[in-house]
Amino acid sequence: MAIQTRRSFIQGSALSLALATPAGSALASVVKPRGFRLGVNLAGAEFKDIGGRWHWPSLDNLGYYLAKGFNVYRVPFKWRRLQPDLQGPLDDAALAGLDQIVSTATAAGAVVLLDAHDYGRRNDQVIGDVGSTVTAEIFADFWGRMATRYKANGLVWYNLMNEPHDQNAESNIRAQNAACAAIRAAGARSKVLFSGTAWTGAHSWLTTANAVATLQMVDPLNNFAFDAHQYLDRGYGGGSLEAIPGVGARVLQAITGWARQNHKQIFIGEFASGPTPPSLKELDDLLNFMVTHKDVFIGATYFAGGGTWGKRMGSADPVDGVDKPQTLLMQRYLKY
Numbered sequence: 001m002a003i004q005t006r007r008s009f010i011q012g013s014a015l016s017l018a019l020a021t022p023a024g025s026a027l028a029s030v031v032k033p034r035g036f037r038l039g040v041n042l043a044g045a046e047f048k049d050i051g052g053r054w055h056w057p058s059l060d061n062l063g064y065y066l067a068k069g070f071n072v073y074r075v076p077f078k079w080r081r082l083q084p085d086l087q088g089p090l091d092d093a094a095l096a097g098l099d100q101i102v103s104t105a106t107a108a109g110a111v112v113l114l115d116a117h118d119y120g121r122r123n124d125q126v127i128g129d130v131g132s133t134v135t136a137e138i139f140a141d142f143w144g145r146m147a148t149r150y151k152a153n154g155l156v157w158y159n160l161m162n163e164p165h166d167q168n169a170e171s172n173i174r175a176q177n178a179a180c181a182a183i184r185a186a187g188a189r190s191k192v193l194f195s196g197t198a199w200t201g202a203h204s205w206l207t208t209a210n211a212v213a214t215l216q217m218v219d220p221l222n223n224f225a226f227d228a229h230q231y232l233d234r235g236y237g238g239g240s241l242e243a244i245p246g247v248g249a250r251v252l253q254a255i256t257g258w259a260r261q262n263h264k265q266i267f268i269g270e271f272a273s274g275p276t277p278p279s280l281k282e283l284d285d286l287l288n289f290m291v292t293h294k295d296v297f298i299g300a301t302y303f304a305g306g307g308t309w310g311k312r313m314g315s316a317d318p319v320d321g322v323d324k325p326q327t328l329l330m331q332r333y334l335k336y
Helices: 015-020 026-030 059-068 092-107 136-150 169-185 210-216 253-262 277-292 325-335
Strands: 037-042 072-077 111-116 156-159 192-195 224-229 266-270 297-305
Touching: 037 059, 037 111, 037 325, 059 092, 059 297, 059 325, 072 092, 072 297, 092 111, 111 136, 111 266, 136 156, 136 169, 156 169, 169 192, 169 210, 192 266, 253 266, 277 297, 277 325, 297 325
Parallel strands: 037 072, 037 297, 072 111, 111 156, 156 192, 192 224, 224 266, 266 297
Antiparallel strands: none
16 A cells, blocks of 8 residues: 555546536446446556656546446546645646546446545645644535536545545544535535545554544535555555465455444455466455445445556556456456
8 A cells, every 4th residue: 555556638628528427328338336336446647747747547448447347436636736726726627637537437327436646645744634734624625626516426426535644543534524524515415435544454444543533534414435445465555466365355354344333334445466366366355255245345446447557467457458367357246
């Protein structure tokens, strides 16, 4: 989960489609959501500038996954790129590419999960911390504006913050509760995902402040889940493609018990494995565990698609037209 282990702009605006694409569109038969949604992160807009520019993932890359039937897409981005000035207007030009992703995916019946991929910070200031120049109210202003833009589309969900870390639980609670309240005040009624601290790791949920602190997160509409991440390598950071033997079947057991005890649900926003048979076995076991416990796990998105790093063997993107074994394995779980 460490930042250093995981890292195109589309012309024109499709805002009207993005705002109000009906879930019952003629394209909705492309994907068939059931009780568990499965898809990928469309990575790219959260990366550092490449060649002096940053990029949204291409629609061709999204089309590859839609054709295979994946029905949820987490789209990471840097907050500052969409709202350059704190409490200022959103940048319509920057959002044009996201509007196209939203309209294309949701027209096919898929969920798009908007992910502020900032690790609990903006400009190195911890959001909502005592003395921080980036207050909870400033963070809430951003999400209120995003919700105003997309509230007509019930297939747009809100992942408030990616992997907060090295901050106290109170600042995280303060920021995310304010953001959720702003989303609801703007009129959006779709799913909100709260994240814990400590990189929101599923494996460590009960051994960090998350087990108690996240119970203080509040959604006025009670339509929320928790975003937790789970890699399978030693250290659980996604830096290695080799999975720990036996990890897939056991690593989510503790958070599952916590969720049932507290009547909560989990979305696994990031997970991955390498392509070797031992690692694929652990990935298979992880997916099987989630779909066997669908009362807790509402979905998951693999890290990552997006077209930026397809030749890395941990990515789900194809290489030279050849499907990755991880992608083919995940397709088997679309029936759930």
